[in-house]
Amino acid sequence: MVRLEKRPSPSRFWTMATPVVAVALTMIAGGIMFALLGKNPVEAIRTIFWDPLFNEQFASYSRPQLLVKAGPLILIAVGLSLGFRAGIWNIGAEGQYIIGAICGAAVGLAFYPVEAWYVFPLMVIAGGLGGWAWAMIPAILRTRFATNEILVSLLLVYVAQAILASMALGALRNPEGGGFPGSRNLSQYPAAANPELIAGTGMHWGVVAAFIAVIAAYVLLHRHMLGFSIRLAGQAPRAARFAGVNPDRLVLLCMGLSGGLAGLAGLFEVAGPAGQISIDFGSGYGFTAIIVAFLGRLNPVGILLAGLLMALTYIGGELAQFMLGLPSAAIQAFQGMLLFFLLAVDLFSNYRLRFGKREAV
Amino acid sequence: MDLSAINPAVLVASLMMAAVPIILAAIGELVVEKSGVLNLGVEGMMIIGAVCGFVVAVKTGSPFVGFLGGAAGGAGLSLIFALLTQVLLANQVATGLALTLFGLGLSSLLGQGFNGIKPPATGKVPMGPLADIPGVGPVLFQHNLGVYLSIAVIAAVWWGLKYSRMGLILRAVGENHDAAHALGYKVVRIRIAAILFGGAMAGLGGAYISLVRVPQWTDGITAGAGWIALAIVVFASWRPWRVLIGAYLFGGITVLQLNLQVANVPIPVEYLSMAPYLITILVLVIMSSGRGRAAAAPAALGQNFHASR
Numbered sequence: 001m002v003r004l005e006k007r008p009s010p011s012r013f014w015t016m017a018t019p020v021v022a023v024a025l026t027m028i029a030g031g032i033m034f035a036l037l038g039k040n041p042v043e044a045i046r047t048i049f050w051d052p053l054f055n056e057q058f059a060s061y062s063r064p065q066l067l068v069k070a071g072p073l074i075l076i077a078v079g080l081s082l083g084f085r086a087g088i089w090n091i092g093a094e095g096q097y098i099i100g101a102i103c104g105a106a107v108g109l110a111f112y113p114v115e116a117w118y119v120f121p122l123m124v125i126a127g128g129l130g131g132w133a134w135a136m137i138p139a140i141l142r143t144r145f146a147t148n149e150i151l152v153s154l155l156l157v158y159v160a161q162a163i164l165a166s167m168a169l170g171a172l173r174n175p176e177g178g179g180f181p182g183s184r185n186l187s188q189y190p191a192a193a194n195p196e197l198i199a200g201t202g203m204h205w206g207v208v209a210a211f212i213a214v215i216a217a218y219v220l221l222h223r224h225m226l227g228f229s230i231r232l233a234g235q236a237p238r239a240a241r242f243a244g245v246n247p248d249r250l251v252l253l254c255m256g257l258s259g260g261l262a263g264l265a266g267l268f269e270v271a272g273p274a275g276q277i278s279i280d281f282g283s284g285y286g287f288t289a290i291i292v293a294f295l296g297r298l299n300p301v302g303i304l305l306a307g308l309l310m311a312l313t314y315i316g317g318e319l320a321q322f323m324l325g326l327p328s329a330a331i332q333a334f335q336g337m338l339l340f341f342l343l344a345v346d347l348f349s350n351y352r353l354r355f356g357k358r359e360a361v
Numbered sequence: 362m363d364l365s366a367i368n369p370a371v372l373v374a375s376l377m378m379a380a381v382p383i384i385l386a387a388i389g390e391l392v393v394e395k396s397g398v399l400n401l402g403v404e405g406m407m408i409i410g411a412v413c414g415f416v417v418a419v420k421t422g423s424p425f426v427g428f429l430g431g432a433a434g435g436a437g438l439s440l441i442f443a444l445l446t447q448v449l450l451a452n453q454v455a456t457g458l459a460l461t462l463f464g465l466g467l468s469s470l471l472g473q474g475f476n477g478i479k480p481p482a483t484g485k486v487p488m489g490p491l492a493d494i495p496g497v498g499p500v501l502f503q504h505n506l507g508v509y510l511s512i513a514v515i516a517a518v519w520w521g522l523k524y525s526r527m528g529l530i531l532r533a534v535g536e537n538h539d540a541a542h543a544l545g546y547k548v549v550r551i552r553i554a555a556i557l558f559g560g561a562m563a564g565l566g567g568a569y570i571s572l573v574r575v576p577q578w579t580d581g582i583t584a585g586a587g588w589i590a591l592a593i594v595v596f597a598s599w600r601p602w603r604v605l606i607g608a609y610l611f612g613g614i615t616v617l618q619l620n621l622q623v624a625n626v627p628i629p630v631e632y633l634s635m636a637p638y639l640i641t642i643l644v645l646v647i648m649s650s651g652r653g654r655a656a657a658a659p660a661a662l663g664q665n666f667h668a669s670r
Contacts, residue, residue: 004450006667037470089454141642145650150401150454151592155642158585159635166631290458329469329580336463340441343451343459351450 004351014349019295019306022342029341030334039324047323048316048331062315064202068273069314071207072097072265074307076289078213079258081298082220086233088254092138092153093262094286095160096131100263101270102167103130105183105277108192109172112184119191123267124205131263132256134160139255143248149255161282168279187275194272206268210307213261217300230254262286284332288314291339310335372616377508378574380605380612382407382566382583384511386590387597387604388518389562394594395522396555397535397661401457402442404587405464406560407567410435412468414568415480415578424483428568435564436557438464443556447549450665461587469580476579480572483507507569512605514562519601531555535659538666548666563587585638592641596648598657607644614640 027049031041052062076093083090090096104127111119138152172183187193197203221227233240233250241247265285274281292310296303317331386403393400413434418427442460445451483505522528531551534541538548570586571578589611597603618633626633 004667091458141646145646147642147646147649148592148595151588151595151645152642154588155585155592155638158638162631162635166629169631170629287462291462294455327470327473329466329473332466333463333470334466336459336466339455339459340445340463343445343456344449346451347449 003354004347005354007350007352010349015297018342018345018349019297019302021345022295022338023309025341025345026334026338029337033330033333033337034326037326037330039326044320044324044326047320047326048313048334051319051323052312052315058319060200062319064196064200065315066308066311067202067207068204069311070307071204071210072269072285073289073292073310074210074304075206075213075265075268076258076262076286077292077296077303077307078210078217078300079261080289081293081296081300081303082217082230083254083258084234084293085221085298086230086250086254087237088251089150090135090138090153090255090258091150091290092135092155092157092160092286093258093289094282094284095153095157096134096259096262097266097269097286098157098160098164098282099134099266100127100131100260101266101274101281102164102172102277103127103263104267105186105270106167106172108186108189108271109184111191112189115191117191120194120271123192123271124264127267128260128264131266132260134263135255135259136252139252139259142255143251149251153255157286164277164281165279168277168281172277174276182278183276185275186271192271194268196272204268204272206265206272209264209268211304214300214304221300226253262289288335291335294339295342372613372620374504376609376612376616377504378612379615380608381507381511382569382574382586383590383593383611384515384604384608385507385566385569386563386587387593387608388511388514388601389559389566390590391594391597391599391601391604392518392522392531392562393555393559394662395535395599395659396531396552397538397659397664397666398446398552398556399453399457399663400439400442400460400556400559401454401591402438402460402464402587403559403563403590404583404585405461406435406438406563407464407570407587407590408468408581408583409438409464409471410564410567411571411582412472412475412567412578413564415571416471416475418480418568418572419475419478422481424481424572427480427572428565431564431568431572432561433564435567436561439556439560439563442560443553446665447553447556450667453663453665465581472578472580477577480576480578482576483573505573507573515601515605522601532659535661538661538664542666542668548668552666563590566590589637589641592645596644598648599659600657610644611637611641 027045031045034044035041051058052066053059076097080090080093104123107126108119108123134156135153137156138149141147141152142149168181168183174182174184187195194205197205221231229240229245229250232243233245233247270277270281288310292303292306295310296306313331313335317328320326321328386407390400390403410431414427414431417430418424421427438460442456445456446453522532530541530546534546534548534551542548567583571582575582593604593607593611596607615637618636621628622630622633
């Protein structure tokens with residue numbers, strides 16, 4: 001008979017090992033899924049995880065894409081992880097991402113066609129503030145009225161999507177676009193563009209911001225009183241209250257930080273890779289970032305690696321779609337599966353398996 | 362703008378129909394939460410139910426078998442949740458989110474090739490002369506089975522939780538799992554059964570969307586209905602009949618905004634279509650700011666149970 005015994009403290013080995021085991025198990029289960037779809041599983045896995053980086057034909061295109069996709073994922077996930085650690089569940093990052101992009105783009109478009117150095121910095125500020133403000137709605141509702149922040153932040157995603165559609169069709173529509181939905185292309189407006197900084201790497205300001213966020217979050221969590229409060233509030237809420245941690249302040253702070261970072265991610269995306277506000281601008285980064293945050297064990301460095309891996313599945317998924325005709329939805333299911341396996345394997349971090357009959361107590 | 366085109370009787374009849382998926386999903390989630398489990402994967406289970414129900418109905422030609430397929434699909438997905446949270450003791454919030462993300466991906470995978478097909482029609486329940494009563498007839502007696510079923514399910518859950526022994530045990534498990542365990546009840550088994558019931562109801566609700574309400578299959582067809590169902594459970598303060606009120610309120614707003622869109626009210630379509638979500642948030646705020654809210658939620662909600670002895 002197998003039974004579980006709680007470990008006094010989480011196993012360090014398993015905390016590091018679970019993401020690796022989970023990825024391996026997902027590859028196996030994903031392979032089975034691809035086989036059921038009538039594709040060669042080995043070829044599909046290789047196309048997703050190997051070809052984007054090492055295939056001579058595609059790597060030159062897809063390697064830079066790795067940073068382009070990983071940038072927003074890491075930026076959002078770092079913000080989310082702070083809240084998740086403290087038991088504050090902001091799952092509406094997708095909405096904050098969209099609102100950040102709209103606010104930032106609106107500032108940029110308002111200055112069009114002024115060519116000045118201050119346009120882009122102002123857009124960055126507007127993007128961050130937009131995301132922050134959108135996240136403040138669930139945060140304030142929670143602290144003032146004890147409303148569940150999970151539901152409110154998620155419902156606001158649908159509201160943000162409706163606002164996005166109305167902006168793309170109305171206020172922000174390109175006046176010279178011949179009536180088509182979508183704004184002016186910001187990447188063709190030099191003062192507002194977020195270009196590739198080093199040619200051929202995919203590095204843009206959003207990626208730089210993501211790296212800064214990783215370092216800042218690491219320092220915050222491990223070297224700062226606030227980081228200690230966040231960790232304490234998550235692990236022992238009662239103890240945190242006795243230690244003088246103000247839970248309301250923590251909610252406002254964590255939600256605000258994660259919303260601001262998601263807004264920044266949206267701004268960098270709209271000014272760079274996406275280029276314009278369009279109806280289908282929201283591409284699900286805000287939701288995938290939740291997987292990234294957990295896969296990275298809510299640890300900034302882990303999130304950096306997890307973001308790169310998740311970006312790889314996006315690019316590899318597109319490649320597999322193109323090369324093998326694998327449906328794009330298969331990749332989404334594959335990413336969801338990864339989170340399942342991660343949560344399942346996580347058992348070993350907190351519990352020990354014991355075999356045999358239990359001793360009499 | 363032509364508001365006279367909106368017929369109140371038709372409005373009420375269609376809001377009852379619009380509320381069915383949310384009632385089914387919410388009443389299932391209510392039972393799950395009463396057992397002390399928070400399953401945030403309702404949206405994922407609903408959309409899997411929607412696609413399974415649709416595919417089965419199209420393949421067999423029978424909407425009834427389709428509904429069974431939808432319920433089975435939802436229950437199947439909830440089994441993953443049950444395994445992860447009850448056996449492998451994973452975090453319930455994270456697992457619920459994973460269920461939704463996975464469900465959205467898997468559903469569009471399963472639904473490939475079914476876009477734009479019409480499912481077999483679900484007929485109205487023949488009510489004979491009752492259906493011809495002016496005013497009352499169209500509102501109460503011209504519905505398909507789902508509308509009556511949803512009300513029957515609420516009544517059954519209300520009775521079951523309040524008066525049956527099973528309901529008492531379920532509530533005990535949800536209020537204090539350690540005490541229930543000490544009395545010899547199988548906490549994990551009871552919770553798994555509740556989760557499966559919740560999954561089947563969410564799947565049924567999803568199938569109702571794809572087979573009756575829309576009726577066709579498109580990706581992301583549930584459009585947040587699962588999240589609204591979760592909000593309605595909070596709105597209802599975990600009481601079955603209040604689920605009906607919440608769902609009819611929500612259904613009414615949805616139907617009204619659709620009617621206003623058709624009537625060319627000078628408000629952009631995008632702003633009308635965000636109204637249901639905004640109203641849901643508003644209602645959540647009103648409900649949760651009231652006194653005694655904390656007492657309404659099951660005490661062990663969201664906590665995992667591990668028998669240490």
